[in-house]
Amino acid sequence: MIRRVWINGVTLEQGDTAVLSVADRGLAYGDGLFETIRISGGRPLLFDAHMSRLGSSAAALGIVFDADAAATAFAGFLAGSDEAVAKIILTRGNSGRGYLPDPHAPSTLIFTLHPEMSWPPGHAAQGIVATVCQQPLGISPLLAGHKHLNRLEQVLLRRELATHEGASEALVLDVGGHVVEGVFSNVFWVQDGVLHSPRLDRAGVRGVMRQALQAEALRAGIPFEEGEYRLEQVLAADEVFFCNSIYGIWPVRQLAAIERMPGPITRRLQRYWDEMLGAS
Ligand SMILES: Cc1ncc(COP(=O)(O)O)c(C=O)c1O
Known part of the structure; x- marks a missing residue:
């Protein structure tokens, strides 16, 4: 509507x-x-x-x-x-x-x-179940980062996600097997106190929420690394969360059958989003 x-x-x-x-x-x-x-x-x-x-x-x-x-x-x-x-x-x-x-x-x-959109309150509070998409994103250096109107890849990925009952988001990899983002979100994870997110110069959308969280992490003294990562690195992470500028942050409590609790860095960044909402 x-x-x-x-x-x-x-x-x-x-x-x-x-x-x-x-x-x-x-x-x-x-x-x-x-x-x-x-x-x-x-x-x-x-x-x-x-x-x-x-x-x-x-x-x-x-x-x-x-x-x-x-x-x-x-x-x-x-x-x-x-x-x-x-x-x-x-x-x-x-x-x-x-x-x-x-x-x-x-x-x-x-x-x-x-x-306005609404989601189950548990998504932000307890975290979501996430899966991994089988369909890969193409490498597209001319378009990477831009929020352009060619969204057919995301349409196909969103249809794939819909076949995973109970999953609210999914990790999407590129054809080279590198983690890029979620179906409609960017992704971060924490390993040994360091916040990570994939580089977005060959595929993916450079999200404004991702950028805001990166800036907040800098202010909060949370080390941040952007790079080229494989799925195993995300699966082994201490904390994983998805973000976009509509729903904010969804911690991941289960990814590809691996369970984890929303951790302190995720909670710290969620407070920043809550403050942003509360300031209105
Ligand atoms: C494919 C994709 N990546 C990332 C994002 C996050 O972008 P933003 O933080 O600007 O909402 C979105 C948002 O819809 C998206 O569709």
């Missing part, structure tokens, strides 16, 4: 009926970017980080984007919303058939407002 939609300056309250040109390159090629933002107490959480990722990815892909105008329009769009999830979609705009874009075509900017 979409509560409200804004497309290039036009707002529609019955969001599901909004229309977009069939010539939009977001539809034809996934030629665009998006952000999914938690709205808490009417406030978009981690907003600067979302806008900065959108701006730097747009610059890297050569998509025209006016961040200041978008931020002003988005603030107006959110008026009256309290607890919700909002999306910002930016596409390269319309063009004829063929991959070559029209350099003069204006980009398309879309905002959508959705009902």
Whole structure:
């Protein structure tokens, strides 16, 4: 259900009926970017980080984007919303058939407002059961890190996860067997007091929550290492957790049949997220 939609300056309250040109390159090629933002107490959480990722990815892909105008329009769009999830979609705009874009075509900017999401409270409190996806992610250095609109890999992975009864997230590896992230999250783990997360320069999304937690770990004096890791290293970890900017942090209490308790570093970072929510 979409509560409200804004497309290039036009707002529609019955969001599901909004229309977009069939010539939009977001539809034809996934030629665009998006952000999914938690709205808490009417406030978009981690907003600067979302806008900065959108701006730097747009610059890297050569998509025209006016961040200041978008931020002003988005603030107006959110008026009256309290607890919700909002999306910002930016596409390269319309063009004829063929991959070559029209350099003069204006980009398309879309905002959508959705009902808030809810999960069992046990996910954050006791932790989740997680599995490991069999389907690998491709190596994609041109797109790695960006939250681009080509999400077919995640669609297939989400369908695979749905076949694992009781599992709420899954580790996803690349074709070389390196751990990348979750199906819809980034992943961290703790080994001997050191926080780890995979590098994201060949596959995966550089999550804003991951970035916020990395910064918080630095402030808290928790050592952090980013690198190339194999599944065995995650399975042997003292603590494992998934994160994204909508649900926050889910500790993993069972991964591929191995049980563990949410540990002190996970709990420390969960407090940071709770403070972020509570500040609204
Ligand atoms: C594939 C994938 N990786 C990572 C993330 C985490 O991103 P963020 O922290 O920006 O929400 C998401 C979020 O939806 C995702 O879909």
